[in-house]
Amino acid sequence: MLSDKQIVENFHVDKIIKNYPRSGQKRVLLIQHHKYGKVILKIVEGDSERVRREIAIVTENHFGNVPQILEMDSYDCNDEKGIYIFEEFIEGDTLTNILKKSKLEISDALDLANNMLSVMVEMEEKRIVHRDIKPDNIIKKKNEEWYLIDFGIARVLDMNSLTLTEARIGPHTPGYGAPELFQYSKKDIDNRADLFSLGVVLFEAVTGSHPFLKGDELNRNEIWYNTITVIPQSVVIDGDKDMLLMGLIQTFMQKHISRRPKSVKQAMQWFQSVKEEIIKGGI
Ligand SMILES: Nc1ncnc2c1ncn2[C@@H]1O[C@H](COP(=O)(O)OP(=O)(O)O)[C@@H](O)[C@H]1O
Ligand SMILES: [Mg+2]
Numbered sequence: 540m541l542s543d544k545q546i547v548e549n550f551h552v553d554k555i556i557k558n559y560p561r562s563g564q565k566r567v568l569l570i571q572h573h574k575y576g577k578v579i580l581k582i583v584e585g586d587s588e589r590v591r592r593e594i595a596i597v598t599e600n601h602f603g604n605v606p607q608i609l610e611m612d613s614y615d616c617n618d619e620k621g622i623y624i625f626e627e628f629i630e631g632d633t634l635t636n637i638l639k640k641s642k643l644e645i646s647d648a649l650d651l652a653n654n655m656l657s658v659m660v661e662m663e664e665k666r667i668v669h670r671d672i673k674p675d676n677i678i679k680k681k682n683e684e685w686y687l688i689d690f691g692i693a694r695v696l697d698m699n700s701l702t703l704t705e706a707r708i709g710p711h712t713p714g715y716g717a718p719e720l721f722q723y724s725k726k727d728i729d730n731r732a733d734l735f736s737l738g739v740v741l742f743e744a745v746t747g748s749h750p751f752l753k754g755d756e757l758n759r760n761e762i763w764y765n766t767i768t769v770i771p772q773s774v775v776i777d778g779d780k781d782m783l784l785m786g787l788i789q790t791f792m793q794k795h796i797s798r799r800p801k802s803v804k805q806a807m808q809w810f811q812s813v814k815e816e817i818i819k820g821g822i
Pocket of ligand 1: 560690
């Protein structure tokens, strides 16, 4: 792993502003770059096919509400090889941090759903599944829209799986991943897996509590067991007296793919009519 000093020397960094917690072979830093200004630098050790795909997915598509990649290349310094990315810095808070303070008002939740669904509609058209939609990977840009980040385990549906382990277990974050990611059967996975995760995120955002995590789970297996068995109770939320939004969230979270909306596009149309009704009712 490169030291902070080596990073400053090798990547045109004027200053390291912040180090985000490391995960695996990936480092994420907020830096002051001599040309780009304040940007995110992601450094991934090793020559990983998966990282190249993540980068390709974002650079080859111009998704709205996804940070832009400004520069990417491989590096080879101090006996370490890998790939680096300079990425647009979305100044704001992650949904995780926002929810630590309080749950979302319905108007914020509607914006969140709208922004996420619009990225997901674009992804569906390109046959890309994100597979890791969760509060850590969603940022609210200051006084602006919500952004989806971290395409680290995204997958283009028409491509072959990368590794056997991945094919067997399926990468995911317990608590947000859809049942079919765990009970991995490649043919069952499509953009409705992301709809499930979005349903969990929205449920957590509007109720303030996670539908499958109660805090006393001991391990991933227990969380998976909850994901597959627990039926979240509908909760009346302010501004949604007819439970239109709650009803929609519930269908996103259906355990069986066949009971969710048949596509993200259809989910978006349904969402738009729910949103209109809620706004008509006055919020
Ligand atoms: N473009 C960005 N703008 C602002 N913050 C970011 C950006 N990319 C990543 N982060 C922050 O860094 C954290 C880790 O980055 P992420 O790409 O999600 O990597 P990981 O694979 O470690 O989850 C995020 O949860 C977020 O807080
Ligand atoms: Mg992440």
